[in-house]
Amino acid sequence: MQGQVVKKVVVAGGGTAGWMAAAALSRHLGSLLEITLIESDDIGTVGVGESTIPTARTFNALLGIDEREFMRTTQSTFKLGISFENWGQVGDRYIHSFGQVGKSTWMGGFHHFWLQAKAEGFAGDLGDYCFELQAAEAGKFATSENANINYAYHLDATLYGRFLRKMSEGKGVRRVEGKIRSVRQNAQTGFIEALVMESGEEVEGDLFIDCTGFRGLLIEQTLKAGYEDWSHWLPTNSALPLQTRSVGPAMPYTRAMAHGAGWQWRIPLQHRVGNGFVYCSDYMSDDEAQAQLLANVEGEVLTEPRVIRYKTGKRRKTWDKNCVALGLASGFVEPLESTSIHMIMIGILRLMQLFPFSGCSEALMDRYNEQADAELEKIRDFIILHYKVTERSDTPFWDRVRTMEVPEPLAHRIALFRDSGQVYQSPGELFQVDSWLQVMLGQRLEPKGYHHMGRLMPPAQLRQSLVDLKGNIDRAVNSLPTHQAFLEQYCPADAT
Ligand SMILES: Cc1cc2nc3c(=O)[nH]c(=O)nc-3n(C[C@H](O)[C@H](O)[C@H](O)COP(=O)(O)OP(=O)(O)OC[C@H]3O[C@@H](n4cnc5c(N)ncnc54)[C@H](O)[C@@H]3O)c2cc1C
Structure with a gap:
């Protein structure tokens, strides 16, 4: 058995990505590693990235974070979804919530029952059958240990970084403040050996995590990993x-x-x-x-x-030689569905699962990169959906995105839904069927067909099931306090 080749980990950058990586590594592998984080007060952080998705709760749980303390310290609020306004047409509005819509069966999704009911003239809005969506509309919220509600957070990015820094330093992470001036590489292998600070100090390491933001100081400026440009599909910049x-x-x-x-x-x-x-x-x-x-x-x-x-896209390799890029250094897809912090989290978890104790091998890198690429490409397609599926033709921008060619897997999903009402979630894909459904319908993509399982029950029974479902949701929502009142009681932040 080989000894431990990788022991010294250097995190370059102290934004959300850097401190998330330092906090997770120090908590879970800290006894096996020496972790140093370098950040520059002069350069600072990007200072945005404040809306999350429910996986943020999984990350916090893995770090043993107390929710109330976290929310008080980071001035957080709860998030049940996103209100999309003016997307299908100017004046339109829908909520993409984190909740489940109705009750599905093994044969098909709830929306097939709903489409049947709609055809028969007695269905409400799809959102009537989703608890989180109705709570969001009503501005209500509550949670407790046993509550089964899907939510995420809105947080202050700067305070979140500070919160994670305190945790990391408490677990032994060494912080070095100052600017990295240059990167020393091995002349034969090109592996990174040390980061040279402006002060002259050299911070040596076995594994380097590039969290230096858009500039990608290690992954791009040093290792020239390359960038795959996706701006023809996502042209905001x-x-x-x-x-x-x-x-x-x-x-x-x-x-x-x-x-x-x-x-x-x-x-x-x-x-x-x-x-x-x-x-x-x-x-x-x-x-x-x-x-x-x-x-x-x-x-x-x-x-x-x-x-x-910014330029939408991703590094051709997010792990190259002995450097793994996280956060903005690894690529960027616009924050329309608040997915970047999630991608940082997934990258960190994958790195911990594949941690190169015995050295950075090509096979390990390939495994990491393949998974990272597959996840990000599916998220990218979901974001493109919001631009492609629209009836807006009021500006040249909307004409361009409405008529653009989209990646083949996305074109297929759109055609599948339009023709048959079928929606699916691929293995390893972040966004579930209900997310695709809420966005496609919310942006006016009406399916021409659907599964007829709703016809297996008499119309009166279908109607009654929908009435009962909605009634239960309405009663549950009515019993909740307002979101603001719950915040004030559960996790009131310090005055600023
Ligand atoms: C407009 C916008 C909105 C966004 N909204 C969301 C959102 O709602 N939800 C979401 O999940 N994500 C969002 N994101 C993404 C999110 O902001 C980032 O994923 C997150 O902040 C991570 O940033 P980072 O740590 O990679 O980079 P940064 O915050 O840029 O940190 C870079 C770090 O590297 C250090 N550094 C750089 N160069 C050097 C050097 N030479 N020497 C020493 N240190 C150096 C800097 O000092 C800093 O500490 C958004 C991004 C943008 C651009």
């Missing part, structure tokens, strides 16, 4: 984040409001609201974006808008 003071109770959902050349987000936290404009610079100037954003925020503006540029 600019974002303008802006924070405002809260003006009303926090709603338990993110808002994603489409505009003429992209969309705008609104994320309610306990102490403030995160806003931002995502747009394609081919169709909108920075000045126009800023003017539209400022005209469409509520409450006092707390920060200066600043443009962030």
Whole structure:
């Protein structure tokens, strides 16, 4: 048996990705590793990334994080889904919630019953049969140890980083502050041996985790892993984040409001609201974006808008030689479905599962990279769906995305749903059937056919089952406190 070849782990970068990696590695493999994290106060972090999906709870649980303490410290609120506004047509609105819609059977999804009922003229909205969606609409929320409710968090990215830093340092992670000036590589293998700081200090390691943000200091600038550009499918390339003071109770959902050349987000936290404009610079100037954003925020503006540029895509290899890239260094798909923090988490878990104790072999890297690619490509397709399936033709941007060619697997999914009402979740895919369904129907993709299992029961029975389902959901929602009231009682954040 080989000895332990990889013991010293160096995390380059102290944004959300860097501190998530340091916190997880130190908690689970800390006794076998020496972990150092380098971050630069001068460079700072990207400072956005505040809306999550329910897997954030799994990550917190793995880290043994107490939910109330986490929420108080990071000014978090609860999130039950995303309200999509102006996507199918200007004036449209639907919620993509984290909940299950109705009750499915082995033969097919609940929506086939619903489509039957709709054809017979007695179905409500699909969302009437989803508890999380109705709670979101009503601005209500509660959870407890035994509650079966699917939710995620809105959090303050800077405070989250600080929270994870404290945990990591408590578990022995050494933090080095300063700028990395250069990277020392082995002359024969190209493996990274040390990061050379501006101070002259050299931080040596066996495995390097590149969390340096868009610049990809190790994975791209040093190892030249290459970048696969997806901007022909996802052409937005600019974002303008802006924070405002809260003006009303926090709603338990993110808002994603489409505009003429992209969309705008609104994320309610306990102490403030995160806003931002995502747009394609081919169709909108920075000045126009800023003017539209400022005209469409509520409450006092707390920060200066600043443009962030990006190119949608991914590194050709996220693990190359002895370097694994996480977060923005590994690639970027716009935050429409809040998937980036999830991808960081999945990357960290996979790294821990495949940890190269005996050295970084090609086979190990290939395994890691294949899985990372497969997951991200499916997320990418789900995001493209939001642009492709639209009736909007009011601007050149929407004409472009509505008429573009999409990846073949996505084209097939759209055709399948349109023809037969069939939806599926591939193995290892993040988004479940109900997510695809809510977005496709929400964006006006009406299926021409559906499974006729609903006809196996008499219409009166089908009608009664739907009435009962809705009644149960309405009663459960009515019994909940408002989200704001629950926050104030469960996890009130410190005043800022
Ligand atoms: C506009 C926008 C909105 C987003 N919204 C969401 C969202 O709602 N939900 C979601 O899940 N994700 C979102 N994301 C993604 C999310 O912000 C990132 O995945 C997350 O913040 C991780 O960033 P990071 O740690 O990779 O990079 P960064 O935050 O950029 O951190 C980089 C780190 O590297 C350090 N560094 C860089 N160069 C050097 C050097 N030479 N020497 C020393 N240190 C260095 C920096 O100091 C910093 O600590 C969004 C991203 C963008 C751009």
